[in-house]
Every structure is written in structure tokens, then in C-alpha cells.
Amino acid sequence: MPKVLISDKMDPKAAQIFRERGCQVDEITGKTRDELIAMIGDYDGLAIRSSTKVTKEVLAAATNLKVVGRAGIGVDNVDIPAASARGVVVMNTPFGNSITTAEHAIALMFAVARQLPEADASTQAGKWEKNRFMGVELTAKTLGLIGAGNIGGIVADRALGLKMKVVAYDPFLTPERAVEMGVEKVTLDELLARADFITLHTPLTDATRNILSREALAKTKKGVRIVNCARGGLIDEAALKDALDSGHVAGAALDVFAEEPATASPLFGTPNFVSTPHLGASTSEAQVNVAIQVAEQMADFLMSGGVTNALNMPSLSAEEAPRVKPYMALAERLGALIGQLEGAEISAVAVEVEGAAAELNMKPITGAVLAGLMGVYSDTVNMVNAPFLARERGLDVREVRHDREGDYHTLLRVTVTTSEGTRSVAGTLFGNAAPRLVEIFGVKVEADLVGRMLYIVNEDAPGFIGRLGSTLGGAGINIGTFHLGRREAGGEAVLLLSVDQPVEEPLLSEVCSLPGVKRVKALKF
Ligand SMILES: NC(=O)c1ccc[n+]([C@@H]2O[C@H](COP(=O)([O-])OP(=O)(O)OC[C@H]3O[C@@H](n4cnc5c(N)ncnc54)[C@H](O)[C@@H]3O)[C@@H](O)[C@H]2O)c1
Numbered sequence: 001m002p003k004v005l006i007s008d009k010m011d012p013k014a015a016q017i018f019r020e021r022g023c024q025v026d027e028i029t030g031k032t033r034d035e036l037i038a039m040i041g042d043y044d045g046l047a048i049r050s051s052t053k054v055t056k057e058v059l060a061a062a063t064n065l066k067v068v069g070r071a072g073i074g075v076d077n078v079d080i081p082a083a084s085a086r087g088v089v090v091m092n093t094p095f096g097n098s099i100t101t102a103e104h105a106i107a108l109m110f111a112v113a114r115q116l117p118e119a120d121a122s123t124q125a126g127k128w129e130k131n132r133f134m135g136v137e138l139t140a141k142t143l144g145l146i147g148a149g150n151i152g153g154i155v156a157d158r159a160l161g162l163k164m165k166v167v168a169y170d171p172f173l174t175p176e177r178a179v180e181m182g183v184e185k186v187t188l189d190e191l192l193a194r195a196d197f198i199t200l201h202t203p204l205t206d207a208t209r210n211i212l213s214r215e216a217l218a219k220t221k222k223g224v225r226i227v228n229c230a231r232g233g234l235i236d237e238a239a240l241k242d243a244l245d246s247g248h249v250a251g252a253a254l255d256v257f258a259e260e261p262a263t264a265s266p267l268f269g270t271p272n273f274v275s276t277p278h279l280g281a282s283t284s285e286a287q288v289n290v291a292i293q294v295a296e297q298m299a300d301f302l303m304s305g306g307v308t309n310a311l312n313m314p315s316l317s318a319e320e321a322p323r324v325k326p327y328m329a330l331a332e333r334l335g336a337l338i339g340q341l342e343g344a345e346i347s348a349v350a351v352e353v354e355g356a357a358a359e360l361n362m363k364p365i366t367g368a369v370l371a372g373l374m375g376v377y378s379d380t381v382n383m384v385n386a387p388f389l390a391r392e393r394g395l396d397v398r399e400v401r402h403d404r405e406g407d408y409h410t411l412l413r414v415t416v417t418t419s420e421g422t423r424s425v426a427g428t429l430f431g432n433a434a435p436r437l438v439e440i441f442g443v444k445v446e447a448d449l450v451g452r453m454l455y456i457v458n459e460d461a462p463g464f465i466g467r468l469g470s471t472l473g474g475a476g477i478n479i480g481t482f483h484l485g486r487r488e489a490g491g492e493a494v495l496l497l498s499v500d501q502p503v504e505e506p507l508l509s510e511v512c513s514l515p516g517v518k519r520v521k522a523l524k525f
């Protein structure tokens with residue numbers, strides 16, 4: 001039974017779903033980094049929000065971990081390259097809290113437009129300072145959106161409803177989508193010059209870090225009001241403090257800070273500065289949504305191999321998984337076969353499918369080929385890190401889908417390129433379930449690729465099989481299965497034997513020195 005750790009505060013629905021789906025679940029929140037490192041080795045799944053930091057060190061200790069699920073959007077608290085390198089899938093719930101966060105951005109926009117928190121504090125202090133709090137309307141003002149994805153799109157929709165004009169800076173926003181959203185796509189400088197309100201909705205990346213830098217803030221319209229419900233680090237907080245103090249920026253609201261938890265900040269106490277403690281996603285609706293989604297996704301993965309919303313692996317729905325999984329098993333074995341036979345010289349891999357296989361999602365199949373192929377060099381390779389390792393090694397990977405009908409109802413072919421040229425192996429599924437090799441380097445051979453095997457290339461001549469049997473038998477090696485193929489009678493023959501005991505040196509050399517033998521290789525699947 002897979003074990004899941006929920007390490008951040010999450011709606012109880014998450015634990016309930018894990019249990020219903022057959023996972024054992026522990027909810028242990030508020031642990032330090034060292035405490036997490038000490039316990040993480042026991043778990044197959046880790047469900048988090050933004051508090052748990054899934055660092056390289058945590059991942060190194062997570063020897064059983066298969067999946068990290070983020071009940072929310074931002075995954076900047078997860079070292080994704082380190083997770084990928086260790087073969088751990090990282091998933092998030094990209095839509096579950098978008099409306100809630102967009103509403104928080106709108107709420108903060110109103111808060112800074114009308115100085116609501118200060119007016120509230122003053123009134124409750126018995127001051128009744130009616131003349132102190134003069135606000136501005138949102139109607140007819142220009143809102144500048146930095147980042148126009150899911151949340152930016154919802155903010156734009158709500159702002160248009162409030163009769164604002166919306167301009168958006170997002171290099172990945174297509175003109176068609178901008179029209180659909182009812183926003184004007186502009187450059188960052190244009191946005192800074194025109195916006196009365198600016199809201200930020202991008203992830204924190206090298207390109208967005210300090211996107212509202214001191215220089216950018218200097219380009220904004222005097223009296224601009226700024227809201228950040230996305231990520232700390234998008235705004236230069238010291239420059240924002242100076243701009244608020246000088247009156248160039250008329251108001252600012254931050255839900256997120258460069259350092260969190262933000263228990264001290266030079267911005268605290270600044271007039272018309274509003275802050276909330278990373279509450280963007282904190283509504284009961286959003287927390288139920290993300291808890292259900294993350295638990296469903298993680299349970300799908302742990303129990304049936306379905307992959308949804310993974311950031312480091314292609315998607316595979318729980319419905320698709322049963323159909324694709326036998327192909328993944330075939331793909332992994334073909335990859336392992338050709339990887340063992342062609343060694344580290346491979347510079348390119350082509351994965352081709354035809355017949356029934358051509359209708360399937362190819363990404364997991366290609367991932368499995370690479371896992372088999374790269375697994376020859378390391379025990380820790382899997383579907384998640386194989387494509388990553390292949391890229392690191394500079395492997396050129398191609399996928400080809402054929403419409404044609406071949407000899408088999410379904411066929412998967414793996415072709416590799418080395419300095420010697422290209423060579424391929426192919427396999428099919430018997431009964432749509434059992435992986436079977438059908439061709440190796442142009443020779444038709446039907447074989448199960450399982451356990452320990454011997455691959456022998458020899459000249460097709462009478463007496464060879466007897467000599468081989470005696471040599472192996474004499475060394476105490478029992479032959480389980482025997483598969484033979486040849487190019488033509490008297491030509492080159494290929495033998496694939498399954499053996500019950502390991503065949504090692506010097507026996508391999510002895511087999512190799514039998515008359516007519518050209519190549520011998522011990523294989524393992
Ligand atoms: N405060 C909270 O509690 C809270 C809650 C949910 C999400 N978030 C954060 O809000 C942000 C937006 O979330 P989302 O769901 O809309 O993400 P999204 O991926 O749907 O949208 C992000 C947008 O940013 C754009 N972008 C990327 N690089 C950019 C750049 N250099 N300049 C301008 N635009 C750029 C992308 O093209 C995309 O359209 C994320 O950082 C997320 O972590 C915060």
C-alpha cells in the first residue's frame with residue numbers, strides 16, 4: 001500500500017481521498033527541514049502547499065518517493081530539476097485556486113483605492129477621520145496586467161466588469177487571446193506609462209524577478225497603485241517603499257513577499273500600504289478544490305500510473321493508462337535490448353508506432369523507451385528522469401506515427417543511430433497485453449524479453465545448436481527458452497536464449513570461440 005505524507009495544512013478531503021483510494025496517509029505539518037529529511041524516506045508520495053520546501057537535500061533522503069503533489073499552483077518551493085533527476089514526478093493543480101486568487105487581487109485593488117484597512121483601523125480607534133480618507137474610483141481607470149494567464153485572465157474579466165480598461169504585458173499572450181480576453185496587448189514600458197493600477201500575475205522566473213525594479217517603478221504614472229498576489233520577488237520591495245514614501249506610488253498591496261513568512265518589512269507601517277500573509281488561495285472553496293484535485297491526481301499515479309498536471313512528465317489519463325501500460329512495458333524492454341547491444345555510442349533514437357499503437361499517446365511510450373535505454377547505465381533511471389538524462393547526453397529523440405497497416409496489428413519500432421549507422425528492433429503485443437520482440441536488426445525473431453538472456457550471432461551451419469547446448473550445459477547453465485531467426489538459410493543467424501543462471505566470463509568467451517560465432521552478449525531484463 002503506497003504511503004503518502006501530507007506535510008502542509010490541507011483540507012481533510014485530501015486525506016479522505018487518499019484513504020478511499022487505497023493509500024496509507026500521515027498528516028504531519030510544521031516539521032523543520034531536518035525533521036522532514038529524517039522521515040521522508042518512508043513515503044511514496046508527498047502532498048504539499050507552499051510551506052514545505054522540497055529541496056535537493058530532502059529529495060536525496062526521499063529514497064521511496066515517486067510523486068510530489070502541490071495543492072496549488074506555484075511550485076517554486078520544489079526543486080524540479082532535482083526531482084526529475086531522481087525520477088520523482090511533480091504535479092500541481094493549476095486551476096483550483098485561480099478564481100479565489102483573482103478575487104483577492106480585486107479585493108486588494110479596492111483596498112488601496114479606498115484605503116480600507118487604514119480607514120477601518122482609524123474608525124475602530126474612535127477617530128472618525130472622514131476627511132482623511134479620500135479615495136479613487138476604479139471605473140474608467142486603466143489596469144495594467146503583468147502576466148495574462150489563468151489568474152490574469154480572470155482578473156481582466158472582473159476588471160472589465162468594473163468598467164476598467166485593461167492593458168496586458170505578457171510575451172506569450174497571442175493577439176487572438178488578447179482579443180478574446182478583451183484586453184490590449186502592450187509592451188512593459190507602455191503598460192508602466194499608462195496604468196493607473198498594476199496587478200502582477202506571473203510566476204517568479206529569471207525573466208520576471210524584479211520585473212517592477214526601481215527603474216521600472218520610475219517609469220510608472222504618478223499616483224499608480226500596485227497589487228501583487230503572484231510571487232514575492234517580482235517587485236523590488238525597497239524601491240517600492242521609497243516610491244510610496246515619495247508619493248509617486250499612491251498605494252500598494254502585497255500578498256506575497258520576497259522572504260516568507262514576512263514577519264518584518266520596511267514596508268510595514270507605510271501609509272497606504274496593505275498586506276496579507278499569502279492569503280491569495282485561502283478560501284474554503286479553493287482549498288477544497290486543490291485538496292481534492294491533488295489527492296485524486298496523486299492517487300491515480302500511485303495506484304494506476306495515470307499522470308495529470310505533471311510538470312516533469314507527459315500526461316497519461318487514468319483511463320488511458322491501462323491501454324498504454326503494456327506498450328510502456330514493451331517500449332522499456334526494446335529500449336533495454338538495444339541499449340545493451342549498442343552501448344553508449346547511441347547518438348539518436350527514433351520511436352515509431354504503427355497499427356493500434358499509432359492511436360495512442362506516444363509521450364509515455366517514448367519515455368519508457370528512453371528509460372529502458374538509459375537504464376542500462378544506471379539503476380536509478382525511470383520514465384521521469386530518462387528524457388531529462390537523454391537531453392543532458394545530447395541524444396536526438398524523434399517520434400514517428402505511421403498510418404500504414406503492417407504485418408502486425410500493432411508494432412513499436414526503436415531505431416538507434418551510432419557511428420556504425422542505424423539499427424532497429426521491433427516488438428508487438430500478443431493479445432494486446434504481452435510484450436513480444438518480433439525483429440532484431442533486420443532478422444525476424446519472436447521472443448519474450450525477460451530475465452537473463454544470451455544474444456548470439458553466428459553463421460547458420462549444422463551442429464551449432466548442439467555444440468552450444470553442450471557448452472552451456474557443461475557449465476551448469478539451464479536454457480529456459482530458445483528463439484532462432486536467420487536472414488536466409490546458411491546466412492547470419494540470431495539466437496536469443498533465456499537462461500536460468502548468469503552467464504559470465506570465461507564462459508562467454510568460450511561460447512564466442514565456438515566455430516561460426518560472431519558475437520555473444522549476456523542480456524538482462
Ligand atoms: N497569492 C497566492 O496565494 C497565489 C495563488 C495562486 C497562484 N499564485 C501565483 O500567481 C501566479 C500566476 O498564476 P497563474 O495560474 O495565472 O499562472 P499561469 O501560468 O496561468 O499564468 C502566468 C502567465 O505569466 C506569463 N509570463 C511568463 N513569463 C512572463 C514574463 N517574463 N513577463 C510577463 N508575463 C510572463 C505567462 O505567459 C502566463 O500567461 C503564479 O506565480 C502563481 O504561483 C499565487
Ligand SMILES: O=C(O)[C@H](O)COP(=O)(O)O
Nearest residue numbers: 049050051072073074281
Ligand atoms: O501558488 C499558489 O497556489 C499559491 O501561492 C497558494 O499557496 P498556498 O497553498 O501556500 O496558500
